[in-house]
Each structure stands twice: as structure tokens, then as C-alpha cells.
Amino acid sequence: MQTLLLNKSQVRRMIRMKQVIGAVEDAYKAYSSNQVEQPDYIGISLPARRGEVDFKLGYHKQAEIISMKAHSGGFARNPEEHGVPNSMGTILLFDARSCALICVMDGSLITGLRTGAAGAVSVKALARPNGRVVTSIGTGSQARVQIRAISEVIQIQEIHAWSRTPSALSDYKNDIEREFAIPVIIAPSKKEAVERGDIVITTTRGKGDVVQADWVRPGTHIVAIGTDQRGKQELDPELFRHAKIVVDSLQQCTQKGETWHPLQKSIITMTDIHAEIGELLLGTKPGRTSDDEITIFDSTGMAIQDNTTARTIYENAIAANVGTFFSFFG
Numbered sequence: 001m002q003t004l005l006l007n008k009s010q011v012r013r014m015i016r017m018k019q020v021i022g023a024v025e026d027a028y029k030a031y032s033s034n035q036v037e038q039p040d041y042i043g044i045s046l047p048a049r050r051g052e053v054d055f056k057l058g059y060h061k062q063a064e065i066i067s068m069k070a071h072s073g074g075f076a077r078n079p080e081e082h083g084v085p086n087s088m089g090t091i092l093l094f095d096a097r098s099c100a101l102i103c104v105m106d107g108s109l110i111t112g113l114r115t116g117a118a119g120a121v122s123v124k125a126l127a128r129p130n131g132r133v134v135t136s137i138g139t140g141s142q143a144r145v146q147i148r149a150i151s152e153v154i155q156i157q158e159i160h161a162w163s164r165t166p167s168a169l170s171d172y173k174n175d176i177e178r179e180f181a182i183p184v185i186i187a188p189s190k191k192e193a194v195e196r197g198d199i200v201i202t203t204t205r206g207k208g209d210v211v212q213a214d215w216v217r218p219g220t221h222i223v224a225i226g227t228d229q230r231g232k233q234e235l236d237p238e239l240f241r242h243a244k245i246v247v248d249s250l251q252q253c254t255q256k257g258e259t260w261h262p263l264q265k266s267i268i269t270m271t272d273i274h275a276e277i278g279e280l281l282l283g284t285k286p287g288r289t290s291d292d293e294i295t296i297f298d299s300t301g302m303a304i305q306d307n308t309t310a311r312t313i314y315e316n317a318i319a320a321n322v323g324t325f326f327s328f329f330g
Contacts, residue, residue, distance in 0.1 A: 001095075001098070001100045001102070001327075001329070003101050003102060003103060003104060003325065003326055003327065003328065004102065004103045004104070004105075004314065004317060004318070004323045004324070005103075005104050005325070005326060006103065006104070006105035006106065006317055006322070006323045007105075007106055008106040008109065010106075010317065010322050010323055011105055011106050011109055011110070011313055012109060013322065014316040014320065014322060015113065017113070017116070017117065017120075017148055017149055018152055019312050019316075020113045020114060020117040020149070020309055020312070021117045021120050021121060021149060021152060021153070023114070023117070023305075023308040023309045023312045024114055024117040024118055024121050024309070025281055026308045027060075027114075027302065027304040027307065027308040028248065028277050028281055029278050029281050029282050030060055030061075030062060030063075030278070030308070031248075031249065031276070031278050031302065031304050032276045032277075032278025032279045032281075032282060032284075033278070033282060035060065035061045036058065036059065036060060036061065036304045037058070037059040037061070038057065038058045038059070038302060038303050038304055041054050041055060041056040041057075041303065042054070042055045043055075049074075050074070050075055051072055051075040051076075051086075052073060052074055053070060053071065054069075054070070055069070055070050056069045056071075056306060057303055058302070058303030058304040058306060058307040059096060060304060060307050060308065060311070063307075063308075063311060064095065064097050065093060065095070065307060065311050066094040066307075067091060067093055067094075067303065067306055067307035067310055067311075068091070068094075069089060069090070069091045069092075069107050069110075069111075069303065069306045069310075070089065070090050070107070071087075071088070071089040071090075071107060071108075071111060072087060072088050072089070073086070073087045074087075085108070087108065088108055089106065089107030089108040089109075089110065089111060090105070090106065091103075091104075091105050091106075091107035091110060091310045092104055093105075093310055093314055102314070103310070103314045103317075105313060105314070107306070107310070110306055110309050110310060110313075111301070111306070112141060112145050113145065113309060114301075114305040114306060114309045115142060115145065115225060115299070115301055115305075116142065116145030116146050116148060116149035117149050117305075117309075118225075118297075118299045118301070118305065119146045119150060119223040119299070120146075120149035120150045120152055120153045121277065122221070122223055122246070122277060122297035122299070123150050123153055123154060123199060123221065124153045125246075125277060125280045125281065125287045126221050126244075126246060126280075126287050126297060127154070127198065127221040127288070127295070128198060128288065128291055130198075131154070131199050131219075131221065132154065132156060132157035132158075133156075133157055133158055133159075133160070133196060133197055134147070134150065134156050134158075134160070134197060134198070134199045134200075134201065135159070135161075135162075135187075135193045135194055135196060135197025135199070135200045135201065136159055136161045136162070136172070136193075136201050136203070137162050137190060137193060137201065137202045137211060137234070138162075138163060138201075138202060138204040138226065139161055139162075139163040139168045139169055139171070139172035140203060140205075143172065143201065143203045144175060144176065146201050146203060146223065146225070147176055147180065147182070148179075148180075150199070151180060156180070156182050157182075158182065158184070159176060159184045159185065160184075160185045160187050160192075160193045160196045160197060161173065161176075161184055161185070161187060161193065162186075162187045162189070162190045164208065169186050170186075172184065173186060190211070190215075191212070191215050194211055194212075194215040194216060195217060197217075197220060198220060198221070199220070199223065200216070200220055200222045200223070201222075201223045201225065202222070202224050202225060202226055202234040202235065203225045203226055204226045205232065206226040206227040206231075206232025206233055206234050206258075207226075207232060208234070210233055210234060210235055210236045211234060211235050211236060211239070212236045212238075213236045213239040213241075216239060216294055218292040218293075218294060219291050219292050219294070220294050221288075221295045221296075221297070222235065222239070222243075222294070222295065222296045222297065223297050223299065224257075224258045224296060224298050224299060227257055227298075227300070228256060228257065228300045228301055229256045230255075230256050230260065233258065233261055234258060235258050235261075235296070237261045237262035237265050237267050238262075238267060239262075239294070240262035240267055240268050240272070240296065241262070241268065242294065243293075243295060243296045244274050244288070244294070244296070245259060245268070245272060245273045245274050245296050245298065246273075246275050246276070246277050246280065246287075246295065246296065246297050246298070247259055247273060247275075247276055247277070247297075247298045247299075247300075248276065248277055248297075248298070248299050248300055248301070248302055249276065249300060249302055250273065252300040252302070253273075254270065254273070256300060257298045257299075257300040258296075258298045259273065259298045277297065
């Protein structure tokens, strides 16, 4: 058996956002129908505050594919000292029937793509059908990917954006308006940005001031992206008291997601969590049931999303005869 090697440029060519959205839907449905084995990820913090590297494993039983992703971050001096990016990713795919390595691919794009697609999947499942105004709290690279993905599932009318960094806001406005021709309104405050949104996206890395409960209008859908470990927070826990709460993984979100905070403060209990998003996609639990509901999607990110996205890229590359084959076994 030969192994396919795909570099970053080839990975970029072999996937489109619509396909990523489909792959993430597959991941969620598989996870919520017991078709996934996904151990807790392993993180290693390297000495002298160089950075950290995380390892995530996922097994899709029905597809018989095992994935392993190594993703590093925080290596600020990499470009000048080592000539490589400060954040990198690599994904290995294994055929679970033999455990033979079938693909090695650059993984630096996949995390961002599948995280953006997760927001779009939640918008399809939970936002009001007439919701067209998006608020972006945070204006970094993931905020842009969220717009790229959500634009595939709804027609965005306008975007209200907030960041504590004026230059980042200006760059975001210019980039989004140039790429999508969607008007971006720079909000004078985070409160005013949140009050305007039908869909509120938070991508702040979970280390800033929280979005307050009394800013959020009835009928708003919140896509909470920035909290994926304890110590991070983007939302006022009071928001959860009267919201419909949907998570990507019940296990992860109650231990290290945004949902952990209201649980710790006894604002909600486990029974107040409505569903995993995979259950909505499978039709075993309902999504939005009224235009006045506030819905929250707590996204911590899962290895199975990497698995299904990387598998789609691999299959596309095989079909297009893209990449380089090599053999470990002669």
C-alpha cells in the first residue's frame, strides 16, 4: 500500500467550504450516533515558553478511518529563527482495517476551515430563518472564516463588527467588503454590536470581557467559538439561564467549553443542555421552535471534524490525481 503526501497548497486546492460544511455535518452525526472513538487530546507545553503542541485522535467507525492531528502554536520566533510559521499542523490518516498509513497532509488550514464550518452548521440548524444581520465579536482570521462559511448557508445583509484594536477592525472591514461585498459597520461598542445581531459570533480566544446577557435580543443565535479550555470565557453565564443550549460534544463542553461556566455557578444543570448538534442533524431532537428563542451553540472543536474533513481532501486528491505517493514498505 502506498501513502499519499499533500502539501499546504495541494490541500487548499482540494477542498471547498461547501464540502467542509458537509464533512462537519457528517462528523457531528457520526459522533451523536456512537460511530466515533475520540480520546481526550494530549497537550505538551514546551520549555522556555516556546509554545505548545496538541495531538488529537479520532476514529470514524463507519468510514473505517483513523486520524491523528498534531498542531503547534505560540512559536513567535519561528519565522526568523527557523524559517517556518509560528503555527503548524500535520494530519495522518490511517485505514482502520489494516492501520496502514494512507495519507500525510498539511493540517494548518483544516482546523480553521472546520471551525468555520461548525458555525455555519449551527446557523442552518438554529438561527431564525429570516436572520440576516451578523455581529462579529473579534476580527481575527477565524472571524473571517466564519463569514466565509456562514455565507454559504444564508445571505448576510450586513455585519456589525467589534474589536478592541482599531487597526484590526479596519483591516477586517476592508477584507470582508472586498471579498464578499457585504457592508461592515464598525460598532462604537461591543454592547451596540451585540444588540444589532440576529447571529452573534464570538471569536475572541476567550480572554476578553464577556458578552453580557442583557445585550442579547430575543431570537438571537450565538455561535461561541473562542472557549475550548478552562480559563477561557466569552459569554455571561446568565445568558444560559433562559437559552436553548446546544453543544458539539456534551463531554467536552461541560468540562472545558463555554457551558462549563454556568454549570459551575449552578445557573443551569446538565438537564438544561438541550442537545448535541448531531442530535439535531439526525432529527432525534428539535432545533429552534420559536422566533423568540435565544439559542447558543457551544463549539469546542473535535478530532472527528479533522477526520471527516481530511478524508474528503484525501478522496478529492485521489480522484484528481494530486499529490505524491511514497511507500514505507518497499
